[in-house]
Amino acid sequence: MRRIFSTLLITSALALGTTFSVKAADPNPKDWKAVEAEAKGQTVYFNAWGGSPNINDYIAWAGSVLKERYGVTVEHVKLDDTANAVATVVAEKTAGKDKDGRIDLIWINGENFAAMKRQELLFAPGWADKLPNWQYVDVENKPTITVDFTIPTDGLESPWGGAKMVFFHDTAREKAGKLPNSTSDLVAWAAANKGRFSYPAPPDFIGSSFLKQALTELATEPAKLLQPVNKDEFSEVTAPLFAMLDKLHPNMWRSGRAYPQNYPAMSQLLADGELDIIFAFNPSEASSAIAQNRLPNTVRSFTFSGGTLGNTHFVAVPYNARSKAGALVLANFLISPEAQVRKQNPNFWGDPTVLNVNKLNDAQKAEFAALDLGIATLKPEELGPMLPEPHPSWMVEIEKEWTRRYAAAN
Amino acid sequence: MLKSGPILAIAILLGPVLCGLLATLLPAFGYLPVLGQSDFSLEFFNQLFQQPAIFQSTLLSLTTGLGTTFIALGVVIAFVSGWYGTRSFARLQHLISPLLSVPHAAAAFGLAFLIAPSGFLMRLISPWATGSSRPPDVLILQDQMGLAMVAGLIAKEIPFLLLVTLAALPQTQANQSRYVTQTLGYGATTGFILTTWPLVYRQIRLAVFAVIAYAASVVDVAVILGPSRPSTLSVRLAQWMSDPDISLRFMASAGALLQLATVIAAIVIWMFLEKVFTRLRNRIALQGMRFSKDRVLKLASFSTLTLFVVLVFAGLFVLALWSVAGLWTFPDTLPQNLSLRNWTRTYPTILSPLSTTLITGFCATAIAIILSLACLEREARAGRKNGNNALLLIYLPLIVPQVSFVFGLQVFFLWLGLDASWVALVFVHLIFVLPYVFLSLSDPWRAWDKRYQFMAFGLGASSNRVFWKVRLPMLLKPVLVAAAVGFAVSIGQYLPTILIGAGRLPTITTEAVALASGGNRRIVGVYAFLQMVLPFLAFALAAAIPALLFKNRKGMRAAP
Numbered sequence: 001m002r003r004i005f006s007t008l009l010i011t012s013a014l015a016l017g018t019t020f021s022v023k024a025a026d027p028n029p030k031d032w033k034a035v036e037a038e039a040k041g042q043t044v045y046f047n048a049w050g051g052s053p054n055i056n057d058y059i060a061w062a063g064s065v066l067k068e069r070y071g072v073t074v075e076h077v078k079l080d081d082t083a084n085a086v087a088t089v090v091a092e093k094t095a096g097k098d099k100d101g102r103i104d105l106i107w108i109n110g111e112n113f114a115a116m117k118r119q120e121l122l123f124a125p126g127w128a129d130k131l132p133n134w135q136y137v138d139v140e141n142k143p144t145i146t147v148d149f150t151i152p153t154d155g156l157e158s159p160w161g162g163a164k165m166v167f168f169h170d171t172a173r174e175k176a177g178k179l180p181n182s183t184s185d186l187v188a189w190a191a192a193n194k195g196r197f198s199y200p201a202p203p204d205f206i207g208s209s210f211l212k213q214a215l216t217e218l219a220t221e222p223a224k225l226l227q228p229v230n231k232d233e234f235s236e237v238t239a240p241l242f243a244m245l246d247k248l249h250p251n252m253w254r255s256g257r258a259y260p261q262n263y264p265a266m267s268q269l270l271a272d273g274e275l276d277i278i279f280a281f282n283p284s285e286a287s288s289a290i291a292q293n294r295l296p297n298t299v300r301s302f303t304f305s306g307g308t309l310g311n312t313h314f315v316a317v318p319y320n321a322r323s324k325a326g327a328l329v330l331a332n333f334l335i336s337p338e339a340q341v342r343k344q345n346p347n348f349w350g351d352p353t354v355l356n357v358n359k360l361n362d363a364q365k366a367e368f369a370a371l372d373l374g375i376a377t378l379k380p381e382e383l384g385p386m387l388p389e390p391h392p393s394w395m396v397e398i399e400k401e402w403t404r405r406y407a408a409a410n
Numbered sequence: 411m412l413k414s415g416p417i418l419a420i421a422i423l424l425g426p427v428l429c430g431l432l433a434t435l436l437p438a439f440g441y442l443p444v445l446g447q448s449d450f451s452l453e454f455f456n457q458l459f460q461q462p463a464i465f466q467s468t469l470l471s472l473t474t475g476l477g478t479t480f481i482a483l484g485v486v487i488a489f490v491s492g493w494y495g496t497r498s499f500a501r502l503q504h505l506i507s508p509l510l511s512v513p514h515a516a517a518a519f520g521l522a523f524l525i526a527p528s529g530f531l532m533r534l535i536s537p538w539a540t541g542s543s544r545p546p547d548v549l550i551l552q553d554q555m556g557l558a559m560v561a562g563l564i565a566k567e568i569p570f571l572l573l574v575t576l577a578a579l580p581q582t583q584a585n586q587s588r589y590v591t592q593t594l595g596y597g598a599t600t601g602f603i604l605t606t607w608p609l610v611y612r613q614i615r616l617a618v619f620a621v622i623a624y625a626a627s628v629v630d631v632a633v634i635l636g637p638s639r640p641s642t643l644s645v646r647l648a649q650w651m652s653d654p655d656i657s658l659r660f661m662a663s664a665g666a667l668l669q670l671a672t673v674i675a676a677i678v679i680w681m682f683l684e685k686v687f688t689r690l691r692n693r694i695a696l697q698g699m700r701f702s703k704d705r706v707l708k709l710a711s712f713s714t715l716t717l718f719v720v721l722v723f724a725g726l727f728v729l730a731l732w733s734v735a736g737l738w739t740f741p742d743t744l745p746q747n748l749s750l751r752n753w754t755r756t757y758p759t760i761l762s763p764l765s766t767t768l769i770t771g772f773c774a775t776a777i778a779i780i781l782s783l784a785c786l787e788r789e790a791r792a793g794r795k796n797g798n799n800a801l802l803l804i805y806l807p808l809i810v811p812q813v814s815f816v817f818g819l820q821v822f823f824l825w826l827g828l829d830a831s832w833v834a835l836v837f838v839h840l841i842f843v844l845p846y847v848f849l850s851l852s853d854p855w856r857a858w859d860k861r862y863q864f865m866a867f868g869l870g871a872s873s874n875r876v877f878w879k880v881r882l883p884m885l886l887k888p889v890l891v892a893a894a895v896g897f898a899v900s901i902g903q904y905l906p907t908i909l910i911g912a913g914r915l916p917t918i919t920t921e922a923v924a925l926a927s928g929g930n931r932r933i934v935g936v937y938a939f940l941q942m943v944l945p946f947l948a949f950a951l952a953a954a955i956p957a958l959l960f961k962n963r964k965g966m967r968a969a970p
Contacts, residue, residue: 045914050921053755053933060759077914078921084908087651090659091820094442102830102914173544195547201638203649258552258638264930272528273740274545293737293747294930407640408463 026123027325029130035325040071042326046315047085048107050078051264054288058342058349066333072326077103082112089121089318101320105327109313110149110205113157114392116316123317123324128158131332138356143388144312145354150226150391157314158331161343162352163281164383165213165308168267168376172298174276182304183214187244189277190251196276198253198260198269201406202399206263209281211398213309215241216387225390229397238398242405249406256406271295281311283383284350287374291346301378307385312354337364346374415784419844420803422781426819426841427806433818438663447660454660458668461661463640468672471643474556474563474636475626475676480683481560482567483618485718488711490575490610491602492704494584502715503576507953508946509569509722510895513902513919516938518562518634520725523732523931525558526551528740530728536741543741552637559636563625565718571614571621573895577850577888578613581857582606597704604695613853620808620849622680623673627811630904643669647813666814673809726942733935752932760918760940767917767944770832771900774839778847778896779889785848786855787877808845812905820909830914838910839903843896850892855885886959890952898945918944 027035044066050056056076063074079085085106092101108116116122128134137159139145145159146152169179174193180186190197200207216222218240224233249256253275260266260275267289269275280286289295315334317327333339337360340353350373357368373379436442440451458464493499509517523529528545537543551558584606591601611618632642640646647669650662694701732738736747819838828834858881866876882889901919908920922937 051930053752053930056759057755075914078916088820088909254547254549254552257549257554261633268931269528271737271739272526272545273543274528274547293735293749294932296737296739404462408466 027328029127029328032132035328036070038325039323039329042323043073043075044104044323044326044330045075045077045102046105046107046327046330047077047079047082047088047103049080049082050076051080054292054349061342061348062330062333062339065339066330070326070329070333072323072329074330082106082108086112086116086121089116089320090119092318092320093119093121098320100322101318102322103318104321104323105315105317105330107160107313108157108316109311110389111392111395113148113153113314113316114151116318117151117154117156121319122156123319123321124156126155127317127328128153128155128331130155131158131328131335133332133335133337134158136337136355136359137335138354138359141356142312142354144310144386148314149311149389153314157316158335159312159354160315160334161313162310162354163313164283164303164310164352164386165209165279165281166283166285166301166303166378166383167277167279168270168286168295168299168301169277170270170273170296170299172296173273179302180277180304182306183217183244186277187248187251190248193276194251195253195255196274197248197251198256198266198275199279200262200266201259202395202402204262206266206279206281207259208395208399209309210279211241211245211402212390212395213387214244215394215398216309216390217304217306218244225394226388228391229393231397234397234401238401241398242401245402245406267295270299282351284344284346284352284374284377286376288346288350290376291374297375300376303378303382303384305384307387308383309389310386311389337367341367341371344368344373345371346377350374350377352380415781415788419781419785419848422837423804423807423841423844426822426838427810427815429822430815430818431810433822434663434666434814436663437660438667440660442659454664457661458664461646464643464646464668467640467643467646468668470556470637470640471626471669471672472676472679474560474632474642475622475624475673476679477556477560478563478567478625479618479622479680482564482571482621485564485568485711485714486571486575487603487607488599488707489715490572490579491599491607492708492711494579494602495588498712502712502719503572505719506569506572506715507949508942509566509719510573510898510945510949512566512722512726513922513938513941514562514566514628515630515634515922516729516934516941517566517722517725518631519931519934519938520727520729521558521562521565521721522551522634522725523728524721524725530724533741533743545740551635554637554639556637556642559632559642561721562631562635563628565722566631567621567625568715568718571617573891574614574617574850574853575610577854577891578610578857579606581613581854582609595700595702597701599704599707600694600699600701603691608691613857616805617849619677619680620805620845622676623809623811626673626676627669627813629813643672644811644813651813663814666811669811670814673811677809726938729931729935729938731935732931733933733939735932735935752936756933756936760921763916763918763921764940766835766915767901767919770835770839770915770917771897771944773836774843774900775847775893775896777836777840778844779851779893781844782848782851782892783882783889786852787881790856791873804845804848806845807841808849812842816905816909819906823910830911832915835907835911835915838906839900842903842906843899846899847892847896850895851888854888858885883959887952887956890955891949894945894948894952897948901941901945 027038029035046059048055048059056078059074059076063076066072066074085103088103089101137145142162148157178189180189186197199210202208202211215238216225219225219237220240221237224237253269260269263280266275266278267280270278271294283301286295286299286301290297290299315331317324321327335354337355340355341364343349343351344353353368357365360368438454440447440449440453524531526532527548527550532540532545540546584602587605588598588601591605592598596604627644629644629648632645636642636645643665647662647665650658650665731745733752734748734750735745736749738745823834862880862884863876866880871879901917904919907915907917911920918937918941922934922941
């Protein structure tokens with residue numbers, strides 16, 4: 001036993017010794033040539049949710065382009081929950097591993113970004129807006145690119161795609177004429193169509209989004225939601241939300257005694273004929289599901305005329321990443337017109353672009369214009385107004401309150 | 411070498427578990443400086459117990475854990491006692507063994523799709539029998555008592571308990587006892603329970619404890635089949651652990667300790683049940699009750715077992731169908747079209763995870779077998795009868811819920827600079843593989859008839875020669891079965907692989923769970939099939955090798 005412990009001590013001492021080796025200077029995106037030169041030969045561990053084969057294929061494609069053009073190898077680390085990547089960086093910081101971390105790039109936004117920014121787990125501010133392709137980014141018309149769930153991004157994360165809440169229904173089962181046009185409408189619709197609506201239980205991202213949508217619509221002073229939550233006012237501000245839920249739940253799928261696990265499970269329930277109305281954060285999700293035979297081609301989209309939530313998702317570099325230069329090259333490629341037009345194509349992914357198409361050259365504009373967004377996708381002008389995301393602290397408190405009220409049945 | 415076997419095994423298992431637990435224990439009491447907390451307090455236990463329905467969740471974990479074990483073991487006892495030695499027994503046994511290798515999550519997914527209101531069974535009878543082209547809105551999955559979850563767990567634990575029972579049976583005199591009890595007029599079941607079962611149970615008791623611990627702390631099956639209002643303690647724990655609000659880690663750590671206490675409580679209750687059962691049995695024996703008419707029980711046990719086997723196989727069949735399905739909506743019994751798209755799309759990305767899975771599984775299993783044999787042989791030569799007490803500690807990783815120490819373990823590996831390396835991955839798999847291998851191997855090994863050894867000594871053989879020439883060949887089958895079990899366990903590891911491998915060493919299982927989080931039945935079908943085939947091959951080898959080697963030895967073949 002004693003011998004084993006001494007061996008352990010020696011190995012650990014050796015391991016600690018290596019961490020004190022010379023620290024290379026961080027890449028500077030202003031000197032882009034140097035960044036590309038440094039990136040050559042690096043391997044970028046891109047930690048991104050791996051639940052969708054489409055998205056996985058898209059990342060694999062981006063990786064093959066990077067390998068060919070810049071000599072950068074991209075390894076997609078497929079997460080089932082982005083919070084695990086946050087946990088990894090926390091664990092590394094706990095262990096004092098301040099360089100050569102295991103994660104080079106994270107697909108992130110909202111609460112996870114807020115948490116990492118607060119804990120100072122991210123690579124230097126201001127790199128994102130110095131990327132060469134930043135010139136095409138639609139900073140002017142998409143406020144969610146610089147403010148992520150009310151938290152300023154400060155160039156700590158680079159935009160990757162847009163999101164807007166839309167609803168789907170199957171025209172073979174539910175006629176377009178009587179579709180709800182607001183959350184209150186939806187409650188009435190659910191009363192008339194018992195058991196045909198549900199939402200994933202928070203803290204699932206899509207489920208939480210439904211609560212935020214309802215809160216934003218129902219709050220008497222929506223401006224308060226953009227500020228950090230004030231605990232004294234919490235119950236007053238959220239009272240309409242919970243009154244609505246109390247009314248909605250008995251008329252929901254399984255009378256609210258069970259919830260779909262997440263969006264894909266909810267979408268499966270639409271295909272199974274268990275649910276009639278579902279919602280997603282990607283406007284072209286229904287079209288790509290139809291293209292892949294996951295949903296019948298009678299599914300169509302609709303939205304609320306009063307507006308729905310919208311946000312942007314990003315990529316960020318942990319403070320202790322090993323291949324920062326490679327990560328920057330990848331982040332820059334992801335906002336190139338070439339990568340963005342492929343991403344918006346529902347045959348590959350169908351995620352709305354973060355670029356301002358008017359800033360592109362004619363050939364690139366034509367490529368975007370030629371995209372067939374799919375049979376069930378609303379045109380950009382049909383998507384309706386965009387409601388801002390509340391400050392992340394609201395969701396933390398709402399999830400707690402939701403759990404307190406509804407976590408146990410009866 | 412032999413002397414250091416047990417010490418090495420304990421160090422390998424105990425060290426990481428204790429370090430991991432310590433890294434859980436400290437935050438539970440408020441100590442995790444990197445998150446700005448270094449004052450010891452009971453605040454987080456307070457916070458934990460104020461969580462809504464926490465008592466309900468804990469109780470659910472306790473009852474599902476005990477319920478699963480009680481029913482699964484009951485079915486196994488009833489089946490073995492009624493049918494051991496018959497041809498139907500042998501036939502069912504061959505059907506059941508491959509089920510052991512089916513990953514829990516895959517089995518649960520298959521079952522879920524079978525029995526859901528819009529599931530396969532309902533599609534079979536809709537709309538012609540139900541009169542509706544819409545599925546009924548009834549709560550079958552995720553029911554509040556956790557019945558669907560218990561059913562899913564039972565289906566997976568029956569094969570495990572049956573396998574360890576079968577491994578233990580040859581060390582008893584089951585057949586002779588049966589002749590005697592039947593001549594005395596006892597029913598087959600009663601005769602078996604009175605004579606052979608106590609000898610079997612003594613050998614499989616730790617396996618039963620492992621089942622209790624597993625069923626009371628399982629996460630993936632509980633997510634798929636278990637209730638969600640509230641979820642089991644383990645599911646809520648996993649949610650807190652992965653909450654973006656990192657400060658929840660403290661409460662999650664406290665919860666991990668509550669999970670530990672729940673598992674211990676379940677085992678204590680079980681030990682009480684053991685006592686009740688023994689008294690009952692003794693009374694029956696003393697009063698000479700024969701229960702000679704046990705046809706109904708025999709039929710019931712046979713059909714229950716068959717039902718579970720059929721359920722799992724049907725679920726897997728339906729998943730396999732999903733893997734080639736095009737559009738498949740309710741109430742269509744079969745998909746509208748078939749396509750190989752899911753397979754062709756998966757193929758190019760599968761090779762690297764596949765090789766990682768195989769290499770890790772092989773290395774971890776090989777090391778586990780060598781260590782287990784070293785421990786057991788050392789124990790045998792030291793002449794200790796009931797095994798070194800310290801070896802009981804080997805079961806610690808099976809009883810301490812995974813969630814409660816893997817995070818700490820990750821920190822520990824980082825500190826050693828070994829994270830995301832092959833060494834670390836094999837090592838962390840070894841922590842979970844070794845106990846199962848040891849568990850499968852130790853009882854048949856210890857129960858080996860020592861008279862063979864004395865005879866060999868008498869003929870002038872050395873201890874080593876006895877080991878290599880007599881004991882190992884005679885026990886080759888349990889050794890190979892233990893290796894297959896170890897391999898299956900390694901393939902099933904999710905949490906340790908993802909945390910220690912940092913996602914850089916993906917296996918079939920980490921890929922499958924990541925894809926399963928997307929709920930895509932088609933892709934889940936592809937991976938579940940692959941996950942199932944690998945351990946199945948290992949078990950097939952474990953059965954084939956001794957049969958081939960000993961085909962000219964009648965006595966070796968007779969031992970089932």
